[in-house]
Amino acid sequence: MSILSPGTELSRFRSGLLPRIAIAVLLFIPLIYGALYLWAFWAPTDNLDEVAVALVNEDEAATLTDGTTLDAGDEVVDALLDSADLGWVLTDAADAAAGVSDGTYYFSVTIPADFSAEIASAEGDDPEAADLEVHYNETNSFLATTLGSSAMLQVQEAVSDTISSQTALTLIEGVEELSEGVSDAAAGATGLDDGTQALANGATELSVGLGELADGSSTLAAGTTSLFSGTVVLADGADTLADGTAALSEGASSLASGASDLADGADALENGTEDLAAGATTLEGGADDLSDGLAELDDGAATLAAGLATLDAEAPTLAAATGDLSDGAAQLSTGASAVAQLAAAYPTMTLAQLDATLASSGTSLSAIAAGASALADGTEQLNATVTETVDADSPSLVDAIAQLAAGADALSAGLDDASDGATALASGTSDLAEGAAQVDEGAATLTSGAVSLADGAADLSDGATQVDLGADELAAGATDLSDGATQVDDGASALAEASTQAAAGSSDLADGAEEVADGASTLAVALSEGADEAPSLTTAQGVALADVVADPVVLDEATDNETQGFGEGFAPFFIALATFVGALITWLILRPLPVRLLATRASGLRAVLTGFVPAALLGLGQTIIMMLVLVIGIGITPVHLVGMTLFVLLTTLAFMALQQMLVVLLGSAAGRVVSLVLLMLQLSSSSGTYPVETSPQFFQVLHPYMPASYVVDGLRALIGGGIDARFWAALAYMVGLLVVSIAVSAFAASRQKVWTIARLHPELTI
């Protein structure tokens, strides 16, 4: 098939040694990359015994409660050294700390002073898991920490196996003692069982007795029912009786009231009658007086009439005298009055003046005196007339007047007697009327009392009838009550019988209970003994003990210069890879050595630098870009960011110088192939992933010479922290690599000012 002809492409490798080597290398490159890496990291965990780990035993032997001595630390050390899982190096604390810090040991395991004491604490009240202190330093290797952690888990398991037996033994002894207690308890339980059986029998008997008691109770209940119904009947009867009695009472009350009224009426009648008698007597006396009075009145009236007739005859003479007297008096009055007026008006007036004045007014004092004398004459005349008259008519008029007075006296006395009689008559009539009214009232009351009495008697009769009926019902109820009581009696006797049986059952039961109590007591004693002997734990102690038995040994891990995880742990390795590959690609594009310059007088160093500087500028760019992405994009957080950036730059420059040197020394083709192989060799021996001790011997031999080893060391210190001698060594190595590479290149370049045929006509060009 002509289409598959290789043409002349492969024939150009036929001549010369290098082309043949090149073809061979081409064939083996994948193998180098595949197999070399696989070989290096074929089974890192199988070679953990090559990983140096410091083992410090500070444990002090503890004394157990049974007097034996526990030296757990030594046992653990022996077990670890025998197992040889890791490259244990038994040393002291100071050496371990220094070794972990400077990388002599990948990490350290310390058995603390109280290790045995904590193991022994499993049999005490306060069990504690024993600590194994593990101290990592990720500057040594991230994966060493990872591998170490998994290895330490196995160690923990192994140590736990050793230690568990001690802890478990303590526990088992307690369980054994517990077992004895339990068998005692079993004996107690047997006794308890017997007691329980007896108790059951007693209970059966009790049950029978209670059954009979129930029957008796039921009879009693029936009796009680009858009693109840009888009582109801009785109540009815009593009600009726009560009604009757009430009616009777009412009737009696009416009767009483009627009788009382009757008595009142009789009293009033008696009083009235007495009054009537008194009135009648008074009436008789009054009537006598009245009669006397009327006779005297008749005499007095006759005398009066005679006296009046005489008086009438003498009356005109008297009248004339009287008239004269009146005129004299009037004149005197007028004159006196005028004098009085003048005297009042003129207090200083003399009698003459007065007389003058009076004269002016038509009168005078002599007129007045004349009036007064006239008056006295008139009076005297009258008096004489009257005396004359009386004397003249004597004895008739005096007699008439005396008779008249006597008649008036008689009339007055008669009238007094008549008045007294009338009064007595009136009083007697009133008393009589009152007594009549009282008689009438008493008769009415008597009538009404008689009516009430009749009613009360009727009511009394009704009540008596009802009382009779109620008494009948009461009798019936009493009969029922009697029946009920009989039944109650029956029931009570049945109950008594049943109670007797129950008492018997209870006694049996008591016996059974006693047996049970004995059994229980035995059980309790046995269990308590067992409990005393068994380990006594609080909940917390129990949990702690469980933890201790489950994990008698715990790891107390501490990590120096911890990285963020896989990413930061692997970062040094991959940065070494990246910078080397970056340099490799750079030199594929750029010419490592300007040939034109070799033909001039310029020095070899100048030729090398002329080739190196453009690559270094690109390397600076590569470094900045990579660091930006690592820090911002990926999120790596180195402890020393600037230091890391500068170190990465240094690494880049050193790798470029190294590869330039290889090309200058070996030519472009061979130099690059060697670079590729070197890349693989240094990565697989760099200890950047698994500790190199876990790799085959070949890589362990290469490790100290390979640049990547130092790149990884330096970057670990800068990323995770923990700058120590290893970092300065790495820095010195990388600077040295840069300087030496350039120096070697310069020397080689100066030698290359003289061409060889091979350089002039290379058998193989890239």
Add this chain to the structure above:
Amino acid sequence: MSTSSTLAPTHGAPVATPPVLDIRGASVATRRATVYGPLDARIAAPVTLVLGDRGSGRTSLLLSLGGRMRVSSGTIRTLGHDVTVDGRRVRELTALAGFAAIDRLDDSARISEVVRERLTWLAPWYRRVPTPTPREVHDALASVFGEVPVPTSGSFVRDLTEGQDLLLRVALASIEKPRVLLVDDLDDVKNPSERAQVAARLQALTEAGVSVVVGSADPRDADLFDDRLLATLTLSR
């Protein structure tokens, strides 16, 4: 494989000063083959034309003459200095131009840049060399180019004719002020008139006391030089 040498007639003064080239039984060989030689020649002419086909070892001989390739046997003295024993001195006295594998210029470079590069290499390491002005470029190149148009400083190498390209490389080599100028591949200038121009310019350089050794595959190139100044060394495979 045979080697013949033709000694050109010496002219002028007797040999008071050492001849430009004194080749005695010189050869270069690899394990598999002889590249050139053994060769004997003694040349004092200012212009030496080395004629030889591809594979004749012409370039290797020129390098050997400049102390830049070790001879396998015999001796070569250039200006009296043994190229093996005193190679460093020989390299200081000689300069190369026109060697395809050595001083080829990058097509994308500007004239000013290649001039500056050469000036930089020759300056002390601590001195900064600025980009030369067009005037400086012209001055640096004019003496070599002569009547040939000097390329402007901003033009690119790829824009040059084959003759200008070779003359530029000669001019760059001349900046080092060599006593012997080794120019290979004159026949790379294919245009005959341009090649004649270049040959004339090379011959003109000898007026300043510079000896020129020119390599070519074309025997007719001997006609381009003044016979009085020319010595021819013919290599055969």
